[in-house]
Amino acid sequence: MKVKICGLTRPEEASYLNKNNADFAGFVLFFPKSKRHVTCAQARAIFDQLAPSIRKVAVTVSPSAAELREIEETGFDFVQIHGDFPPERLSETKLPVLRAFNAGNIAEYALWRDLPQVTGFLFDAAEPGSGKTFDWSSLSAIDRNEKLFILAGGLTPENVVSAIEAVHPDMVDVSSGVEYDDGRPGKDPERVAAFLRAARSAE
Numbered sequence: 001m002k003v004k005i006c007g008l009t010r011p012e013e014a015s016y017l018n019k020n021n022a023d024f025a026g027f028v029l030f031f032p033k034s035k036r037h038v039t040c041a042q043a044r045a046i047f048d049q050l051a052p053s054i055r056k057v058a059v060t061v062s063p064s065a066a067e068l069r070e071i072e073e074t075g076f077d078f079v080q081i082h083g084d085f086p087p088e089r090l091s092e093t094k095l096p097v098l099r100a101f102n103a104g105n106i107a108e109y110a111l112w113r114d115l116p117q118v119t120g121f122l123f124d125a126a127e128p129g130s131g132k133t134f135d136w137s138s139l140s141a142i143d144r145n146e147k148l149f150i151l152a153g154g155l156t157p158e159n160v161v162s163a164i165e166a167v168h169p170d171m172v173d174v175s176s177g178v179e180y181d182d183g184r185p186g187k188d189p190e191r192v193a194a195f196l197r198a199a200r201s202a203e
Contacts, residue, residue, distance in 0.1 A: 011049050016193070024173075040073075097118045101121065
């Protein structure tokens with residue numbers, strides 16, 4: 001089971017992923033309304049500390065062509081795209097794409113399913129980053145292919161095993177579920193470790 005820890009904001013968080021052998025690290029870019037928003041320069045300072053095996057994902061919402069260029073120049077491995085972004089705009093980036101869907105646009109999946117530049121699909125709650133789950137059974141009708149099938153949305157160390165057993169994704173993605181319970185900003189190293197242990201135990 002591959003694991004992505006998303007919404008990194010501090011250089012020390014890289015060590016939490018390194019220690020627990022995370023597979024992917026996500027950085028929220030060009031979306032200042034998110035409390036996890038970072039600049040490309042801030043992201044670079046964090047992922048310069050990451051183990052080389054951890055793939056770096058730029059998480060975006062309806063990115064512009066200029067933003068996609070900056071993401072490439074920063075050294076990201078993938079771009080994850082939420083929001084409005086027609087398939088014909090894929091030519092604007094050379095990076096492999098993770099296309100995100102939620103309850104509002106999951107019907108568009110068929111338009112993206114077989115596009116060669118799309119490496120995987122992420123299925124999220126109606127409000128990405130809200131910490132809320134959604135009805136996992138709604139994914140049972142998705143016609144899967146060989147591309148990554150990623151489950152996100154309200155996952156925690158406490159529910160990730162149930163989520164994996166219900167959906168059988170290739171990867172799980174967590175952000176708020178590994179943050180401090182008392183409201184302090186940033187990732188909780190103990191919850192990061194617990195999430196990775198739980199997710200891997202479900203394999």
